[in-house]
Amino acid sequence: MAFPNMLYGRVLKSPHAHARVRSIDVSKAEKMGAVTITPDEIPDVTYCPRLVSVPEATYKDWKVLADKPHYVGEAIGAVAAESEEEAQKALEAIEVEYDVLGASFDAFDAMKPGAEQVHDEIYLKDDLLKVENNIGCQLSITEGDPIALEEADVVIERTYRTNRRYHNQLETKSVVVRPEADGGISVWSTTQTIHNTRLLLHDIYGIPMGKIRVYKVALGGSFGSSIHVNPVVTIAVALALKSRRPVKLSYTREEDIRDHCAYQMIFKLKLGANKNGMLAGGRLEAYLDIGAHQIQAYPLLGCIVGWWVSLYKLPYKDYVGKAVYTNKVPSCAFRGYGNPQISWVVETMMDELAGKIDIDPLDFRLKNYIGEGDLFWGQGPSVKSIIQSCGVEEILTKGAEMVDWYNRPNPEEQTGRYRRGWGVGRGYHTSSAGAPVPSSIVDFGGAILKMNEDGTFDYISALMDHGCGTQEAHVKIIAEELQVPVNKVNIIRGDTGTTVYDVCTHASRGVYSGGGAALKVAMKVQEQIRSFAGRILDAYPHAVRIRYDEETDQTIIFAEGIEGREVSYREIAETARHKNWGTVASVESYRQPSCPPHFTGYFVNVEVDTWTGKVKLLRVVAGADIGTVINPLLAAGQVHGGFAQGWSMTTLEDMPYDPIDGDLVNRGSIANYKVPTTQDLLDVDDLTVFFADTYEPTGPFGAKGIGEGALNPVAGTVANAIQNALGVRFFQLPITPIRILEALKEKEE
Amino acid sequence: MSINKVNTHIIPMEFQYHAPTTLAEASALLEKYGDEAKILAGGTDLIPHMKQRKVEATHVINIKKIPELACIKETSKGIEIGANTKLRAIELSPLIKEKTPLLSEAAATVGSVQIRNLGTVGGNICNASPSADMATPLLALDTVVNVYNREGSKDYTLEEFLHGRGEVKLEPGELLTGMTIPLQPKNAGMAFEKVGWTTFDIATVNVAAVLTLKDGKIDHCRVTLGACSPAPVRVYQAESILIGEEPTQELFDEAVYLIAACVEPRESWRRAPPEYRRKASQALAIDALTRSIEKARRLA
Numbered sequence A: 001m002a003f004p005n006m007l008y009g010r011v012l013k014s015p016h017a018h019a020r021v022r023s024i025d026v027s028k029a030e031k032m033g034a035v036t037i038t039p040d041e042i043p044d045v046t047y048c049p050r051l052v053s054v055p056e057a058t059y060k061d062w063k064v065l066a067d068k069p070h071y072v073g074e075a076i077g078a079v080a081a082e083s084e085e086e087a088q089k090a091l092e093a094i095e096v097e098y099d100v101l102g103a104s105f106d107a108f109d110a111m112k113p114g115a116e117q118v119h120d121e122i123y124l125k126d127d128l129l130k131v132e133n134n135i136g137c138q139l140s141i142t143e144g145d146p147i148a149l150e151e152a153d154v155v156i157e158r159t160y161r162t163n164r165r166y167h168n169q170l171e172t173k174s175v176v177v178r179p180e181a182d183g184g185i186s187v188w189s190t191t192q193t194i195h196n197t198r199l200l201l202h203d204i205y206g207i208p209m210g211k212i213r214v215y216k217v218a219l220g221g222s223f224g225s226s227i228h229v230n231p232v233v234t235i236a237v238a239l240a241l242k243s244r245r246p247v248k249l250s251y252t253r254e255e256d257i258r259d260h261c262a263y264q265m266i267f268k269l270k271l272g273a274n275k276n277g278m279l280a281g282g283r284l285e286a287y288l289d290i291g292a293h294q295i296q297a298y299p300l301l302g303c304i305v306g307w308w309v310s311l312y313k314l315p316y317k318d319y320v321g322k323a324v325y326t327n328k329v330p331s332c333a334f335r336g337y338g339n340p341q342i343s344w345v346v347e348t349m350m351d352e353l354a355g356k357i358d359i360d361p362l363d364f365r366l367k368n369y370i371g372e373g374d375l376f377w378g379q380g381p382s383v384k385s386i387i388q389s390c391g392v393e394e395i396l397t398k399g400a401e402m403v404d405w406y407n408r409p410n411p412e413e414q415t416g417r418y419r420r421g422w423g424v425g426r427g428y429h430t431s432s433a434g435a436p437v438p439s440s441i442v443d444f445g446g447a448i449l450k451m452n453e454d455g456t457f458d459y460i461s462a463l464m465d466h467g468c469g470t471q472e473a474h475v476k477i478i479a480e481e482l483q484v485p486v487n488k489v490n491i492i493r494g495d496t497g498t499t500v501y502d503v504c505t506h507a508s509r510g511v512y513s514g515g516g517a518a519l520k521v522a523m524k525v526q527e528q529i530r531s532f533a534g535r536i537l538d539a540y541p542h543a544v545r546i547r548y549d550e551e552t553d554q555t556i557i558f559a560e561g562i563e564g565r566e567v568s569y570r571e572i573a574e575t576a577r578h579k580n581w582g583t584v585a586s587v588e589s590y591r592q593p594s595c596p597p598h599f600t601g602y603f604v605n606v607e608v609d610t611w612t613g614k615v616k617l618l619r620v621v622a623g624a625d626i627g628t629v630i631n632p633l634l635a636a637g638q639v640h641g642g643f644a645q646g647w648s649m650t651t652l653e654d655m656p657y658d659p660i661d662g663d664l665v666n667r668g669s670i671a672n673y674k675v676p677t678t679q680d681l682l683d684v685d686d687l688t689v690f691f692a693d694t695y696e697p698t699g700p701f702g703a704k705g706i707g708e709g710a711l712n713p714v715a716g717t718v719a720n721a722i723q724n725a726l727g728v729r730f731f732q733l734p735i736t737p738i739r740i741l742e743a744l745k746e747k748e749e
Numbered sequence B: 001m002s003i004n005k006v007n008t009h010i011i012p013m014e015f016q017y018h019a020p021t022t023l024a025e026a027s028a029l030l031e032k033y034g035d036e037a038k039i040l041a042g043g044t045d046l047i048p049h050m051k052q053r054k055v056e057a058t059h060v061i062n063i064k065k066i067p068e069l070a071c072i073k074e075t076s077k078g079i080e081i082g083a084n085t086k087l088r089a090i091e092l093s094p095l096i097k098e099k100t101p102l103l104s105e106a107a108a109t110v111g112s113v114q115i116r117n118l119g120t121v122g123g124n125i126c127n128a129s130p131s132a133d134m135a136t137p138l139l140a141l142d143t144v145v146n147v148y149n150r151e152g153s154k155d156y157t158l159e160e161f162l163h164g165r166g167e168v169k170l171e172p173g174e175l176l177t178g179m180t181i182p183l184q185p186k187n188a189g190m191a192f193e194k195v196g197w198t199t200f201d202i203a204t205v206n207v208a209a210v211l212t213l214k215d216g217k218i219d220h221c222r223v224t225l226g227a228c229s230p231a232p233v234r235v236y237q238a239e240s241i242l243i244g245e246e247p248t249q250e251l252f253d254e255a256v257y258l259i260a261a262c263v264e265p266r267e268s269w270r271r272a273p274p275e276y277r278r279k280a281s282q283a284l285a286i287d288a289l290t291r292s293i294e295k296a297r298r299l300a
């Protein structure tokens, strides 16, 4: 994207993990012709860039530019110049003096008494809070009688450590901001939510909302990294307002890697089971190493307990979650929002427990899973609904049959260099954060649908499509309701000025929630079409019927059995215009009454080379219960992608820090951050995806989500397969060749 | 303040671009600009290095317009490969597949098809990376490199040329023009093995083996190891215990032990600790030896 007269921005980043900026001298950069901004030129607003929860649950500790940077890479200034090269030169000419402060790179170090505080004070809504022991926020919940756990026949307690992962989305965070003559701004950015972008920019810069136009931009993927408004956006606005020229700011990959990552979590889990194969209870401590800022870690603490207690029935559950500040890149949502992490832990321990009480791990899961009629915590303790559709049993039994599960190898029997194993794992994710009562999480969307004068339709929605075909699914839903071919429904690319509010494309809510809104407007439009048709045909609107006529390529409304009483959509639209009846159109907001889980299950077969530690994929069978499957190929594609991301999480990805200089060990280099290519996975024919035969009563035409459920069980499944091959369990991710060889050596000794 | 400097997107410094069409011209430019000049072949190493500011060249000399530098041909001395030959061409060349299949195997493991379509064999060697995937097999083939110098050309063995100090043996005004791979014994079995974290990855360890069998005993033998020391090395100790012996499991175990002993740990290793490299080099060496023996048996 480019506009005439556009400048290119570059961001000045802190080379220190924690420091106070003593002075910034931009005079040389300005002499070179660059426009510069420094912290004292920005409105002094402390905010949270993620606006998905209500203010009462939102902790705020961000500034557009930091005068006290808290991690290597935090923005402290910025420049704009005629080209990216000139901007880079100007950036290098800025002189900064720092007072370097102490820093922590580990959550447990940060909680120690006397550790340097990343933030002394933060805000909860508008109230100032003092931070103690670097704990940004916490949550605890207990239900049931602890005796159940204490008296369980078998109890296992372990500590698990997940990896720090980078989203690795296709395009780096980028934005173009154009100042407008009326004092407003137009914004094109790689966001998952145009309306929340507008909200935040209004909060920071005080521009009236109607003068902030945020436009939808096609995305190549985001995976949760732009639910919040990325720093590039807030910074580019300041540059554009100061220079009065359009500014483009596009992060390099090195900057992007130091901009966002998934939450690294350390779990202490205790689970008990009885000899009858039933779980007795559990206790979970979750420590989130959130990095230097909160991007709504508080709702995540709720989600983690929700994901945990909704996997299996636990008569007793006790949870404490703490979000701990460290001097690292701030963590944000990443596909699954903590669910891949906790599911890895639970699915690993379920296998271990099954071994202890001598029950097949698959049977153990079937005995304890939470399914139809059970209470489900969709997004933590404040978002609950009753499960109305469930394909868990179908997924597990059908998958087991397909892979001949009960004849899988016994790990203790294998010797030799190459060892094979099968693993099973299951999981789910919520589809949206809908629920029968309001919660601390905002979840509603909206849509506009209008009939054009030729009988075709324009569909306008704020909901972002990240390349998943979400809007295409909406079109199918509308087309189904109105009985038209999909090519009669146009997607209009809107902006905040032309759409009604939609919270965000996240939480696997695109089809379920967004599609729900699309269905609602389609139903309203159909009602109006019936009413106009009734007038034309002298028939009762509720009695007329609708059919598509292939020959004329028209949808016809007709009074069944009565000769000559039929009229096409086109004729209705024309008549409405000629007779001045008005436009058939509907604008609606919609809140889903439920947060139905979409269930998934995986069976994975691996081969481990015990000499190099490399793990090869042999076969994957994946079952998914997503209700009605609206886009079969794209839904299967979500499973393929979810599996690939999960495989990568299990075997490859991590971002350790160098405690000497506080920077990432990989130094922001994508070449040092490995993810698998298609060649590292398996032949597509060896990955079978099947869908359970279910119907979600609250979903549009019975549909639920798939995006996140496709990923959540993968790490647990792969880890179980590796265990089945080697007889070794891993309590730290990723399970790299290096760690495999070390573990095998330890086992030998 | 490298965080504000280093990236793989912007080259903020100015440089002059040259595109000589003859070796003499190229050499004159190199001599004239000395340390300020850098040769550009495929650019898959050089351009990222310039963006990362590891290299700050003010003169970039593209040698791809010199036609004779890209070739694969058979001569009386063996196979000649021009420095500018693309890795993809080496991977797919019928001649190389027939005479030195080891090189196609190795070339096929470099990066991705896109990288191999750009990257050249000369660049792979002159970049002097310890993990260069072409250097290890070329070393096992007794390759002689050809260097252009205005006074005439020079030949070095690849071993001399690499010499393991993070740079190759080139004087000001010199450039690599190509390499000659001496004719290999007809019945030579050869294999290349590599372990990296993904197919796109550079080597954590790579190993090449070339050997022949005579009366059931190993006759000619080369074993080379890459990514485990400042430059790929020939493992003479392993070769000498293999030569003259019947290939048995015990013999291989002894040989790969010597190969693993060549792992020279470096402070800067971030990819894998020495222990892993030792283990993996043994595994790869067993694989390379086993596969070359199988092939040699078929050819014998």
Ligand SMILES: Cc1cc2nc3c(=O)[nH]c(=O)nc-3n(C[C@H](O)[C@H](O)[C@H](O)COP(=O)(O)OP(=O)(O)OC[C@H]3O[C@@H](n4cnc5c(N)ncnc54)[C@H](O)[C@@H]3O)c2cc1C
Residues within 6 Å of the ligand: A671, B038, B039, B040, B041, B042, B043, B044, B045, B046, B047, B048, B063, B083, B084, B087, B109, B110, B111, B112, B115, B118, B119, B120, B121, B122, B123, B124, B125, B126, B127, B131, B132, B133, B134, B170, B174, B175, B176, B177, B200, B201, B202, B203
């Ligand atoms: C994503 C990616 C993946 C990669 N994967 C691998 C891999 O798996 N294995 C591997 O070995 N490498 C890998 N590389 C590195 C690189 O692609 C190879 O080393 C390639 O062969 C370099 O060749 P080039 O022609 O691009 O070299 P260039 O970048 O053009 O040059 C490299 C260096 O050699 C010098 N040079 C080039 N030609 C000559 C000459 N004729 N005489 C004197 N000096 C010369 C240049 O000045 C420069 O210093 C990868 C690179 C990338 C970006």
